[in-house]
Amino acid sequence: MIRLNRAAQVRKTVNPEETHRRSAPVPEMRIVVVGGGAIGSAVALFTKALGGAAVEVDVVEPDPGLVLASSARSASSIRQQFSNPINIQMSRFGHAFITGAADTLAVDGQVPDIGLVSSGYLFLAHEAGAPVLQALHAVQRAQAVQVDLLTPQALAQRLPWLRCDDLALASLGLAGEGWFDGYALARALAAKARALGARWQRARVAGFERGGARRVAAQLDDGRRLPADAFVNAAGPWAAGVAALAGIRLPVHARRRTVFAFDSPLRLPRTPLVADCSGVWFRSEGHGYIGGWTPGEHDADPDDLPLDEPDLEQFDARVWPALAHRVPAFEALRMRRAWAGYYEVHPLDHNAIIGPHPALANLVFANGFSGHGLQHAPAAGRGVAEWLLHGAYRSLDLGPLGWQRVLDQQPFVEQAVI
Numbered sequence: 001m002i003r004l005n006r007a008a009q010v011r012k013t014v015n016p017e018e019t020h021r022r023s024a025p026v027p028e029m030r031i032v033v034v035g036g037g038a039i040g041s042a043v044a045l046f047t048k049a050l051g052g053a054a055v056e057v058d059v060v061e062p063d064p065g066l067v068l069a070s071s072a073r074s075a076s077s078i079r080q081q082f083s084n085p086i087n088i089q090m091s092r093f094g095h096a097f098i099t100g101a102a103d104t105l106a107v108d109g110q111v112p113d114i115g116l117v118s119s120g121y122l123f124l125a126h127e128a129g130a131p132v133l134q135a136l137h138a139v140q141r142a143q144a145v146q147v148d149l150l151t152p153q154a155l156a157q158r159l160p161w162l163r164c165d166d167l168a169l170a171s172l173g174l175a176g177e178g179w180f181d182g183y184a185l186a187r188a189l190a191a192k193a194r195a196l197g198a199r200w201q202r203a204r205v206a207g208f209e210r211g212g213a214r215r216v217a218a219q220l221d222d223g224r225r226l227p228a229d230a231f232v233n234a235a236g237p238w239a240a241g242v243a244a245l246a247g248i249r250l251p252v253h254a255r256r257r258t259v260f261a262f263d264s265p266l267r268l269p270r271t272p273l274v275a276d277c278s279g280v281w282f283r284s285e286g287h288g289y290i291g292g293w294t295p296g297e298h299d300a301d302p303d304d305l306p307l308d309e310p311d312l313e314q315f316d317a318r319v320w321p322a323l324a325h326r327v328p329a330f331e332a333l334r335m336r337r338a339w340a341g342y343y344e345v346h347p348l349d350h351n352a353i354i355g356p357h358p359a360l361a362n363l364v365f366a367n368g369f370s371g372h373g374l375q376h377a378p379a380a381g382r383g384v385a386e387w388l389l390h391g392a393y394r395s396l397d398l399g400p401l402g403w404q405r406v407l408d409q410q411p412f413v414e415q416a417v418i
């Protein structure tokens with residue numbers, strides 16, 4: 001028996017075309033994907049890779065430059081430090097996929113640069129939060145995540161620029177974490193899907209045509225009609241509106257998150273992605289930094305429209321004071337620019353809703369990623385493709401992320417939300 005080396009094994013697992021060569025034949029079908037951000041593009045890529053010529057895929061996307069899409073406004077970071085094993089497994093696949101993207105997403109010799117920077121997340125806790133970090137640590141170690149719990153003393157030695165005297169515990173990722181160019185990933189997924197035969201339609205889905213208990217065609221806002229066997233809702237923050245077109249109430253809310261880019265006259269060595277106890281996060285970005293604020297459960301977090309307006313008041317009120325407290329050098333920082341985008345929040349449990357609705361089996365959802373959708377795009381795309389083609393998950397079982405727990409109001413919780 002020939003043994004593959006580790007790099008070749010990773011390539012074989014994440015390469016959609018390899019997977020296709022190994023999978024059983026699939027029936028002929030037509031799929032319409034609503035939305036061409038990272039999730040819709042990953043669905044299109046894996047569906048074509050696994051289904052080959054038997055499957056026709058149309059991606060309907062009104063904004064070809066993804067100007068408003070979350071995938072272009074994201075902080076594009078990836079971590080293993082989740083509380084729910086399914087999220088760890090999805091991120092692990094995402095990390096392997098992004099690491100191998102130069103190979104697997106190259107088209108006609110054009111190699112995409114996803115710009116993966118390897119760097120850990122650092123979760124900080126006061127006394128009250130320390131047991132939570134310890135509990136998460138146990139889950140993560142059981143999943144073989146490389147992560148260390150650090151005392152404030154050990155942390156202060158490692159990161160002398162960080163204020164640690166009010167901390168009780170910290171959790172630092174040692175592998176499989178970092179950040180990347182989310183826009184480049186979304187574009188590369190789309191380019192590869194196109195190279196495999198998926199078609200992009202520049203339009204908006206404005207309705208679905210009914211045929212008995214199923215939907216049989218998508219109606220586009222330019223008057224065209226796209227018949228299909230199955231439809232995928234990959235409309236990100238707009239997903240609830242698309243679900244409503246099919247008569248389904250999707251409890252996913254578009255909630256504004258502002259990202260602030262800033263410089264510090266006192267340059268620090270590259271920082272991890274620090275998730276502070278205040279709800280503020282920051283990390284290095286090029287020669288400067290980016291950061292933002294995650295509202296807590298009790299903070300007002302209304303659905304906000306329109307998208308383009310960053311919440312600049314938040315910087316002075318929330319972000320800067322917390323940054324300057326945690327990193328004294330940031331007292332003198334300069335905010336350079338800010339942008340806003342929508343999280344697609346599923347407030348029940350801060351986990352995605354993936355799979356068909358029980359009342360409408362040929363509309364498949366991939367929505368509500370609640371701030372971790374970019375890193376989970378490859379795993380979600382692969383899972384949805386498996387479901388569409390085989391009626392079952394073949395690699396990672398995404399069943400627990402399905403609709404049933406939503407309809408039963410039984411949360412499948414992710415605690416580590418940023």
Ligand SMILES: Cc1cc2nc3c(=O)[nH]c(=O)nc-3n(C[C@H](O)[C@H](O)[C@H](O)COP(=O)(O)OP(=O)(O)OC[C@H]3O[C@@H](n4cnc5c(N)ncnc54)[C@H](O)[C@@H]3O)c2cc1C
Pocket residue numbers: 034035036037038039040060061062063066068069070071072073074075076077078203204205206234235236237238242257258259340341342343344366369370371372373374375376
């Ligand atoms: C500020 C910010 C920071 C983030 N940080 C991270 C992070 O660090 N790590 C991480 O993993 N994730 C992060 N996320 C989340 C991540 O970016 C999203 O979960 C992910 O990009 C969602 O991808 P999507 O394809 O579902 O949605 P989008 O990228 O928004 O794509 C949806 C597409 O659907 C299209 N559409 C809408 N309505 C219709 C219609 N009727 N017909 C056809 N098309 C339609 C839209 O034009 C849009 O292009 C962040 C998000 C934001 C906003």
